[in-house]
Amino acid sequence: MTARPDPAAAITFDSVTKTFPGSRQPAVAPLDLEVPSGEIVVLIGPSGCGKTTTLRMVNRLIEPTAGSIAIGGVDVRRQPATELRRGIGYVIQQVGLFPHRTIAQNVATLPRMLGWDKARIGARVDELVELVGLEQGMLDRYPAELSGGQQQRVGVARALAADPPVLLMDEPFGAVDPIVRGRLQYELLALQERVRKTIVLVTHDIDEAITVGDRIAVLNTGGVLEQYGSPDDLLAHPANEFVEAFLGAERSLKRLTLAKVSDLELSGGPVVPADATPTEAREVMDREASNWVGVVRGDRFLGWVPREALDGQGTIGEIEAAPPAALVRPASSLREALEVIMNSRSSVAVVADGERFGGVVTLEKIRAGLEA
Amino acid sequence: MEVFGDVLSWFNDRANWRGPSGVAVRLAEHVQVSLAAIVVAMVVALPVAIWLGHKRRFGTLAVNISNIGRALPSFAILAVGSQILGTREVPVIMTTTTFVALVALAIPPLVTNAYVGMAEVPAEVRDAARGMGQSDRQVLFGVELPLAVPLIMAGVRTSAVQVVATATIAAVVGGGGLGRYIIDGFAVQDHVRVVAGAVLVAVLSLATEVTLSGVQRLVTPAGLRASRRTPRIADVSPVDPALQAA
Amino acid sequence: MTFWGPRGWALGVVNTERWLWWEWVRTHPDDILRALREHVVFTVVAVVGGLVLSAPLAFAGTRRPRLRGAILGLAGAVYTIPSLALFAILVPVFGLQRITVILPLVGYTLLILVRNIIAGLDGVSPSLKEAADGMGFTPLARLLRVELPLALPAIIAGVRIATVTTIGLTTIAAIAGLGGLGQLIVVGLNRPMRTAVTVGAVLSVALAVLADLGLGGLQRALTPWARRER
Numbered sequence: 113m114t115a116r117p118d119p120a121a122a123i124t125f126d127s128v129t130k131t132f133p134g135s136r137q138p139a140v141a142p143l144d145l146e147v148p149s150g151e152i153v154v155l156i157g158p159s160g161c162g163k164t165t166t167l168r169m170v171n172r173l174i175e176p177t178a179g180s181i182a183i184g185g186v187d188v189r190r191q192p193a194t195e196l197r198r199g200i201g202y203v204i205q206q207v208g209l210f211p212h213r214t215i216a217q218n219v220a221t222l223p224r225m226l227g228w229d230k231a232r233i234g235a236r237v238d239e240l241v242e243l244v245g246l247e248q249g250m251l252d253r254y255p256a257e258l259s260g261g262q263q264q265r266v267g268v269a270r271a272l273a274a275d276p277p278v279l280l281m282d283e284p285f286g287a288v289d290p291i292v293r294g295r296l297q298y299e300l301l302a303l304q305e306r307v308r309k310t311i312v313l314v315t316h317d318i319d320e321a322i323t324v325g326d327r328i329a330v331l332n333t334g335g336v337l338e339q340y341g342s343p344d345d346l347l348a349h350p351a352n353e354f355v356e357a358f359l360g361a362e363r364s365l366k367r368l369t370l371a372k373v374s375d376l377e378l379s380g381g382p383v384v385p386a387d388a389t390p391t392e393a394r395e396v397m398d399r400e401a402s403n404w405v406g407v408v409r410g411d412r413f414l415g416w417v418p419r420e421a422l423d424g425q426g427t428i429g430e431i432e433a434a435p436p437a438a439l440v441r442p443a444s445s446l447r448e449a450l451e452v453i454m455n456s457r458s459s460v461a462v463v464a465d466g467e468r469f470g471g472v473v474t475l476e477k478i479r480a481g482l483e484a
Numbered sequence: 485m486e487v488f489g490d491v492l493s494w495f496n497d498r499a500n501w502r503g504p505s506g507v508a509v510r511l512a513e514h515v516q517v518s519l520a521a522i523v524v525a526m527v528v529a530l531p532v533a534i535w536l537g538h539k540r541r542f543g544t545l546a547v548n549i550s551n552i553g554r555a556l557p558s559f560a561i562l563a564v565g566s567q568i569l570g571t572r573e574v575p576v577i578m579t580t581t582t583f584v585a586l587v588a589l590a591i592p593p594l595v596t597n598a599y600v601g602m603a604e605v606p607a608e609v610r611d612a613a614r615g616m617g618q619s620d621r622q623v624l625f626g627v628e629l630p631l632a633v634p635l636i637m638a639g640v641r642t643s644a645v646q647v648v649a650t651a652t653i654a655a656v657v658g659g660g661g662l663g664r665y666i667i668d669g670f671a672v673q674d675h676v677r678v679v680a681g682a683v684l685v686a687v688l689s690l691a692t693e694v695t696l697s698g699v700q701r702l703v704t705p706a707g708l709r710a711s712r713r714t715p716r717i718a719d720v721s722p723v724d725p726a727l728q729a730a
Numbered sequence: 731m732t733f734w735g736p737r738g739w740a741l742g743v744v745n746t747e748r749w750l751w752w753e754w755v756r757t758h759p760d761d762i763l764r765a766l767r768e769h770v771v772f773t774v775v776a777v778v779g780g781l782v783l784s785a786p787l788a789f790a791g792t793r794r795p796r797l798r799g800a801i802l803g804l805a806g807a808v809y810t811i812p813s814l815a816l817f818a819i820l821v822p823v824f825g826l827q828r829i830t831v832i833l834p835l836v837g838y839t840l841l842i843l844v845r846n847i848i849a850g851l852d853g854v855s856p857s858l859k860e861a862a863d864g865m866g867f868t869p870l871a872r873l874l875r876v877e878l879p880l881a882l883p884a885i886i887a888g889v890r891i892a893t894v895t896t897i898g899l900t901t902i903a904a905i906a907g908l909g910g911l912g913q914l915i916v917v918g919l920n921r922p923m924r925t926a927v928t929v930g931a932v933l934s935v936a937l938a939v940l941a942d943l944g945l946g947g948l949q950r951a952l953t954p955w956a957r958r959e960r
Contacts, residue, residue, distance in 0.1 A: 173863055197866035208861025212879045212955045222865055254955045270865075280864075487822040554891070555938040557898035559905070560931035563915045567749075567924055649812030653902060656919065666818045670906060675822040682818035686811045693810045 120184030121277035121310040123147035123170060128179035130165055130335070139165045140335030142179060147327075149184075149277075152304060152311040154325035156318065157358070162335030163314045167280050170312065171200045183278060198222060201271030201279035201309070205286040207263045209255035215266055216251040222274045240269040243306070245299060261292040265299075272307070281313040285320065297323050318359060322347070322366055330355050344370050348482075364482050365447075373449050374442035376481045378463055378471025383408055386429030390422040406462065406472060407433050413462055413469040436462040442470050446481065449473050490676040491683065500680075505664070507684065513660035514688065517578045518647045521586035525643060528587070529594040530636070537602025537632070538624050546599035553592030558650045561585045566657040578659025582651065589650055590643040597639025601632030634704040641696035648692050652685050662688065751925040758926075762914065766933060769910040772831050772900045773941075777893050779832065780839030787840070788847035789873075798848065805841035813838065813899045817906040831903045831910070838899060839892040846888025850881025883956055886949040890942060897938040901930075911937070 125145040131138040140162040147153045155163040168174040170181055172193040181188050188196055209218050216237055223233045241248060244265040255263055264284065271279060284300075285293040301324060304311065315321055321328050322343040330338045330346070332354055339351040347367040350356040359366070382400040384393050386409040393405050397419055407414040407428055415433025422431070438452045438461035453461045453475060463470035494500055501507045536542050565581040577583035605628045613627045655663030665681025668674075745751040755762070791798035816834035824830040854877050862872045878885075904912025911934045918926030950956075 171864060173860070194866040194868050197864055199866075200864075202861070202864030204857060204860060204864070206855070206857035208855075208857040208864075210858065210861075210876060210880075212953070225866070225871075256955070551894075551942070554894050554898065555935060555942060557901040557912075557931075557934050557938070559898075559901045559912055559915060560934050563919055563927045564931050566919070567927055645810055649814070652812050652814050653905065656905060656916075663814070666814060667905070670818075678818045679822060682815035685815040686819075689810050689812055689815075690807065 120149070122149040122184060123278065123310060123312065124182045124185070125166075126180050126182070128166070128169060128176045128181055130162065130169065130174065131177045137334055138177070140169075140176075141337075143335060143337055145329060145337065145340065147310060147312055149310050150308040151326040152300075152313060152324055154321040154328045155312065155314045155331060156316065156321045156328060157331035157338075158333060159316070160333050161331040163331050164282055166331070166335065167282055167312055167314050170278070170280055171197045171202060173197075198226065198274065199276050199278075201276045203264075203267050203271045203279065203281040203284045205283040207255075207267040207287070209263055209266055209270070211255050214252050214254055215246075215258070218255065218266060219269045219273055221270060226274060236273060240272060243272070243303065244269045260288045261296060264288060264296060268300075268303070272309075277310060279309045279311045281311060283314055283316070286315070286317075293320070300324055319366070322370060330358055344375075367482055368447040368450065368478075369445055371446045371481060372442065373440050373444045373446065373463055373473055374470075376446075376473060376477050378442075378473065378477075381460065381472040381474055381477070382406060383472060384428060385409065386414060386427065388428050390425070390428060393417070393422060393428050394419070402460075404458075404460075406436075406460075407431075408469055411468045413464065438462065439464055440473060441465060446478055450475075450478060487675050487679055491679045494676050494680045505660075510660055510662050510664060511684070511688070513578065514648070514651055514662045516576050517582060517586065517654075517659075517661065518644065518651050518692075520577055521583060521647050521651075522590055522640070522644050525587045525590035525594055525647075526640065529591045530598055533595040533598035534602055534624075534629065534632070534636075537599040538628060540603050543599065543603060546595050549592045550596040553589065556589075558585070558589055558646075559653055559656075561588065562650070562654055562657050571658040573659050578651070578654060578661060579657060581657050582654040582659055585654065586647050586650055590647050593642040593646070594636075594639045597642070598632065598636045601635030601639075602628050604635075605631045630705050631708070634700060634708060637696070637700040637703055641693065641700060644696055645689055645693050648685075648689050745925075746922050747924055749924055749928050754923065754925045755929060762929060762933075765909065765911050765913050765930070766937075768913075769897070769900055769934070769937065772828070772835060772903070772910055773893060773896045773937075775828075776832050776835035776896050776900075777839055777889060779836045780843050780892060781889065783836065784840055784843035784847055788844045788851065791844065791848050792851045801844060802841070802848075805837075805844055808837045809841040813902050814905060817903055817908060821906055821908075826907055830906075831900065831908045835896050835899060839896060842892040842895065843885075843888045846884050846891075847881065850884030850888075851877055853884060854880045883949060883953050886945060886952065890945040890949070893941045893945060894938045897934060897941060901934050 123145075124147075125143050127142045127144060128140060129138055129142050130140040139160075143166065145153075155166055157163050165174055169176050170183075170188065172188060183200075209215075210221070213221070219237050219240055220233045223236055228236070237251070238248070241251065246262065246265055246269070250258065250262065250266075255266070258266065264287075267284070285296050288296065297320060313324065325343055327340065327342055328346055329340045332338050339346060339355045341349075344367065346355065347359060347363050347370065350359055350363075356363070382396055382402040382404060383406040384396050386407050388396075397403065397405050403419045404416045405419075405428070406416055409429060413436060414429070415435050417428060417431050417433050422428075438456035438458060440449045440452050440461045440463055442463055442465050444452075449461055453459065453473070459475050461473045463473055499506075503509070533546060536546055562581065562585050565585050566579075569579070569581040569584060571579055571581065573579055574583075609627060609631070610623060613623045618626065651661050652663035652666065655661055655667040662681055662684045665677050665684070669676075669678035669681060745753070787801050791801050813834055816837070817830065820830045820833060824833075858876060858880070859872065862876045867876065900910045901912035901915070903910050904914075904916045911930045914926045914930030914933070918924060918928075918930060
């Protein structure tokens with residue numbers, strides 16, 4: 113299984129339009145979109161925004177009225193629809209497992225159709241079952257004997273069976289309960305780390321889009337693309353009122369979850385080197401409006417020194433320092449940083465990557481980061 | 485093939501329409517016994533089946549009685565019945581054997597359809613009625629029965645068509661009816677009479693079906709008609725009320 | 731097709747009133763077996779012929795709703811005509827031939843089979859068809875490997891009803907002199923010979939029950955996925 117994206121798997125929408133017969137308004141307005149290879153792109157929007165139609169045009173379950181779609185630069189109409197579809201994974205909300213076939217047979221559907229030999233199919237099925245986190249014992253069962261979440265995993269395994277470079281997912285987690293949904297989203301991300309497919313995923317759940325999407329395309333009624341960018345991009349700079357309304361009222365909170373401590377400007381703050389004089393330390397404290405100052409030697413954080421402890425003698429490194437009450441890692445989310453700071457009853461947390469000092473986070477820096 | 489031309493002349497011969505063995509009398513005999521049988525079957529079967537459906541009791545039996553009825557060939561029932569009850573002719577009901585057999589064959593579709601019609605009234609509809617404080621009686625007569633009427637009528641229709649068909653065969657064990665033309669015609673190798681009788685029977689059956697479909701449509705509550713319930717074609721459960729041997 | 735020989739009647743004592751007189755059964759094995767064989771042949775040919783005709787009609791019906799209405803309406807009209815009337819009308823056309831029995835019997839199976847095949851195919855969830863399309867099934871492969879297997883329970887249920895119904899209707903064919911187990915009953919009534927009536931009636935009921943049970947077993951054997959529900 114390759115962990116590097118297939119360079120030939122980028123999907124390009126070129127002025128794609130779809131108008132259904134008997135309808136005057138187009139379901140999808142001329143749409144230009146580039147889905148980069150190996151990324152998860154989420155199509156989101158209200159019902160009637162043409163997100164599912166857009167998805168289904170990729171594997172030609174719906175044919176566009178005008179424009180073209182290419183995978184790896186090759187127009188999807190270059191080969192017969194059925195052959196095209198065998199090279200694209202497809203996962204739908206209702207899963208659509210064949211109830212008259214066992215789990216193993218379901219997963220093996222496409223390899224069998226492609227004429228793989230038995231040994232190869234068996235090996236592939238085992239590999240997939242492990243990949244999506246199912247048990248071997250389930251292979252001989254029928255779909256009706258599995259829970260909704262298990263069925264969804266089988267659906268993903270079946271879609272990946274022939275190792276297609278592209279995976280289309282239409283509200284894949286829409287039919288399972290919120291707890292299972294959260295777990296499946298996490299599993300999808302872990303899976304993506306290993307398989308690096310080009311994934312187009314349709315959802316109406318903005319939190320899901322923010323969680324799983326490398327990029328999000330927000331569509332408006334009639335298939336108008338309102339904004340296309342990374343989740344953080346959208347949350348920080350919604351292109352217009354529609355996108356803003358769609359992202360919801362808790363934009364800053366969502367960004368808090370999304371943004372990492374490492375995204376902030378970490379240098380500066382109430383920190384001095386160990387060879388600084390008390391006078392220098394007092395200046396820094398005054399500048400930062402702080403009654404404490406952090407002491408750093410090299411890339412080690414020694415501790416906090418309070419204003420009262422400064423006696424005007426020697427260097428600051430000679431004063432006994434209190435250990436940091438709040439510690440975060442660069443990979444922590446801003447939300448975690450906020451939590452840690454709140455719980456420590458201070459207004460600052462030390463960023464440490466293992467033993468290495470990486471700067472400090474203050475409430476002020478977090479607010480500045482969200483405003484950026 | 486010239487038989488069919490002769491059949492036309494047979495119908496044109498007014499003598500064949502009058503008299504004790506004329507079409508008018510035979511048709512009246514056929515309709516009489518069929519009507520009597522279906523009415524008696526309804527009186528016997530419907531109250532019980534409706535009550536059971538309301539209580540949702542003995543469902544398996546009520547549903548399977550149609551399957552049992554289907555497995556009993558009508559001719560076999562008539563023949564065996566004639567050996568027990570004899571073939572003495574009785575006014576209106578042709579022979580006792582005929583009447584008993586017709587009633588017996590009419591009952592299964594009536595029971596199954598009435599039971600299913602009552603039992604399949606959605607639980608939420610019944611609960612809503614109960615929740616508003618309706619009594620058991622009010623739920624039965626005000627909610628369940630009106631909703632079950634279309635299916636009950638479908639059962640009546642199925643039974644009636646089957647009774648008309650079986651009354652034809654009943655001529656084998658005596659009595660009148662349109663079947664006489666066919667049975668007697670075969671006995672004396674008079675194909676013209678056989679075909680004429682067959683045509684009359686076919687017309688009567690189709691007329692019965694068409695009339696009762698009309699009645700069924702009329703008694704269907706307007707709300708059910710408007711919502712176009714999923715057609716019963718989709719019903720593939722062991723209960724297939726409309727399908728009975730004719 | 732009149733095959734009722736006079737033999738067996740010269741035995742002297744004739745117990746016409748007995749419900750089951752073994753002597754008669756013992757002396758008429760050929761007649762009984764022939765009636766049974768004819769009955770089975772009529773039924774099997776009619777149901778198989780009905781299936782061959784119904785399948786394309788039902789496929790057409792699932793694709794075009796208008797056509798479906800026409801097909802079901804026509805089959806329903808045929809179904810309404812009493813079997814004795816249809817046999818009687820066809821005797822002068824084809825004579826006392828097998829076709830005279832089989833044609834109406836096939837006609838009667840059509841309504842049952844077409845309805846059940848359509849119901850079975852309609853019952854296949856749209857999401858399954860979409861999943862199959864999305865995986866690159868051709869329309870024919872989808873029909874044969876997804877839709878038909880899933881419609882199988884409904885189709886076999888139809889075959890079951892059609893078979894049992896046909897067994898009953900075939901009994902009536904004997905009134906028109908066309909053979910089958912009904913012939914035993916007709917002869918029993920005419921002679922009179924009550925035992926023949928019993929044998930004909932019991933065998934036709936037994937045949938119907940056996941066919942029902944057998945096809946029920948077949949249905950369970952062919953659809954293992956329907957039995958194991960979570």
